[in-house]
Amino acid sequence: MEPMDAQEFRRLGYQLVDWIADYRENLERLPVMSQAQPGEIRAAFPDHPPQHGGRMDQALAALERDVMPGITHWNHPSFFAYFPSNTSYSSILGDLAASGLGAQGMSWQTSPAATEVEEVVMDWLRQMVGLSPAFTGVIHDTASTATFTALLCARERASDYAQDTEGLQSGEAPLVVYASDQGHSSIEKAALLAGFGRSFLRLIPTDENHAIRLDLLQAAIEKDVEIGLRPCALVAAVGTTGTTALDPVAALADLAEKHGMWLHVDAALAGTAMVLPECRWMWAGIERADSLVFNPHKWMGVGFDLSAYYVRDPQHLIRVMSTNPSYLRTAQDGQVSNFRDWHIQLGRRFRALKLWFYLMDVGVEGLQQRLRRDLENAQWLQAQVDATPDWERLAPVPLQTVCIRHLKPGLDEAALAAHNLGLARRVNDSGKAYLTPSLLKGRQMLRVSIGAETTERRHVEALWAALLEAAR
Ligand SMILES: *Cc1c(COP(=O)(O)O)cnc(C)c1O
Numbered sequence: 180m181e182p183m184d185a186q187e188f189r190r191l192g193y194q195l196v197d198w199i200a201d202y203r204e205n206l207e208r209l210p211v212m213s214q215a216q217p218g219e220i221r222a223a224f225p226d227h228p229p230q231h232g233g234r235m236d237q238a239l240a241a242l243e244r245d246v247m248p249g250i251t252h253w254n255h256p257s258f259f260a261y262f263p264s265n266t267s268y269s270s271i272l273g274d275l276a277a278s279g280l281g282a283q284g285m286s287w288q289t290s291p292a293a294t295e296v297e298e299v300v301m302d303w304l305r306q307m308v309g310l311s312p313a314f315t316g317v318i319h320d321t322a323s324t325a326t327f328t329a330l331l332c333a334r335e336r337a338s339d340y341a342q343d344t345e346g347l348q349s350g351e352a353p354l355v356v357y358a359s360d361q362g363h364s365s366i367e368k369a370a371l372l373a374g375f376g377r378s379f380l381r382l383i384p385t386d387e388n389h390a391i392r393l394d395l396l397q398a399a400i401e402k403d404v405e406i407g408l409r410p411c412a413l414v415a416a417v418g419t420t421g422t423t424a425l426d427p428v429a430a431l432a433d434l435a436e437k438h439g440m441w442l443h444v445d446a447a448l449a450g451t452a453m454v455l456p457e458c459r460w461m462w463a464g465i466e467r468a469d470s471l472v473f474n475p476h477k478w479m480g481v482g483f484d485l486s487a488y489y490v491r492d493p494q495h496l497i498r499v500m501s502t503n504p505s506y507l508r509t510a511q512d513g514q515v516s517n518f519r520d521w522h523i524q525l526g527r528r529f530r531a532l533k534l535w536f537y538l539m540d541v542g543v544e545g546l547q548q549r550l551r552r553d554l555e556n557a558q559w560l561q562a563q564v565d566a567t568p569d570w571e572r573l574a575p576v577p578l579q580t581v582c583i584r585h586l587k588p589g590l591d592e593a594a595l596a597a598h599n600l601g602l603a604r605r606v607n608d609s610g611k612a613y614l615t616p617s618l619l620k621g622r623q624m625l626r627v628s629i630g631a632e633t634t635e636r637r638h639v640e641a642l643w644a645a646l647l648e649a650a651r
Pocket residue numbers: 262320321322323324363365416418419420445446447448474486
């Protein structure tokens with residue numbers, strides 16, 4: 180059996196595109212969260228691989244029958260969980276084109292367009308979020324990888340490229356990393372993987388708005404210096420995952436500068452908001468960061484995975500990340516970017532296509548309109564919560580995430596937690612909406628993250644009605 184030919188690809192391909200469009204058009208009728216039980220999806224599949232091919236029609240039928248029950252619908256208009264992960268039609272088409280080309284973009288020469296289109300769209304994106312040309316961008320798979328890369332660059336800058344000699348074994352003063360206790364788990368993971376060690380990772384407590392406490396950060400740094408440690412990196416969260424809290428970037432930049440620390444800004448969700456000029460105060464001081472990351476694969480509309488990593492000094496990044504064995508060297512190396520040297524992995528997909536298609540489809544104004552819609556929806560929900568007795572809002576709402584809980588009278592903290600967890604379960608199990616129950620400094624909250632591309636006001640109204648009903 181040969182792999183399918185072009186004619187068969189056309190037949191199945193058109194069928195699959197129709198299937199995707201039908202799926203998207205009918206999304207609203209599906210339960211948002213998958214109702215599958217553990218093992219249920221696996222049980223529908225044979226234990227052994229097919230010995231004979233030619234079964235693509237069966238695969239497409241099984242996709243509908245056996246796979247779909249195990250899908251949680253992230254593009255559903257009533258998806259309010261985690262953070263949005265929008266994948267526009269145009270982005271799907273860009274991904275399809277990239278897969279169709281099947282080209283590797285590890286070096287400029289392995290497909291010059293993969294590098295140059297990426298340079299163009301990353302520069303467009305830079306302009307869109309109001310960053311100066313001092314920043315150069317590269318596409319990473321995820322914010323986690325970009326933050327890991329940033330900490331590696333910080334480590335190497337502080338150690339004068341110890342990787343070229345004794346690395347972490349050189350016995351110099353231990354290097355310390357600072358972030359807030361509301362920072363994303365990927366920061367902790369990156370610090371540990373980069374070899375700093377948990378003993379030299381400081382997760383600083385946060386204030387009543389869940390932003391890093393500057394006084395405590397400063398005290399921690401001074402204490403570390405006093406005992407002979409070396410402050411190395413500071414990770415600012417602009418839009419924490421818990422509550423979209425905003426660390427004060429400018430003040431952190433002052434501290435970073437004073438102590439020679441690398442300043443990395445994790446704006447995974449919030450970076451997209453900077454497409455709106457009225458939101459840029461949220462990361463004031465960003466121009467002084469050494470690196471920053473945000474995820475067009477979250478709120479924007481470019482399908483997972485596409486993370487935008489911007490650095491001030493690409494030469495430093497390249498020096499840390501490059502290996503440059505002889506078989507990868509090419510004649511043009513002096514004149515072009517070889518993106519294999521800008522991140523951890525070697526091979527890379529032509530991800531820039533989906534970002535390009537997306538921007539060509541919506542334009543800056545189209546995106547701005549949708550983001551403003553989502554911000555207004557969050558403000559509407561915040562107003563309802565604030566105006567309703569026995570409901571509490573646990574954090575400010577600078578962006579599109581609203582953190583709340585129901586204060587059922589007469590319950591202590593433990594009972595309140597169980598009660599709110601029960602509310603979330605009832606709403607999620609109903610299939611009508613999906614939100615994330617989450618702990619915030621010991622309090623059980625209902626975290627409503629608005630911003631699926633399809634979410635209109637009526638969906639937020641329906642969620643609020645469902646919450647009120649469940650609480651009754
Ligand atoms: C989602 C998120 C991340 C992780 O993003 P990935 O791209 O999935 O690695 C990191 N930081 C923050 C603040 C996030 O919200």
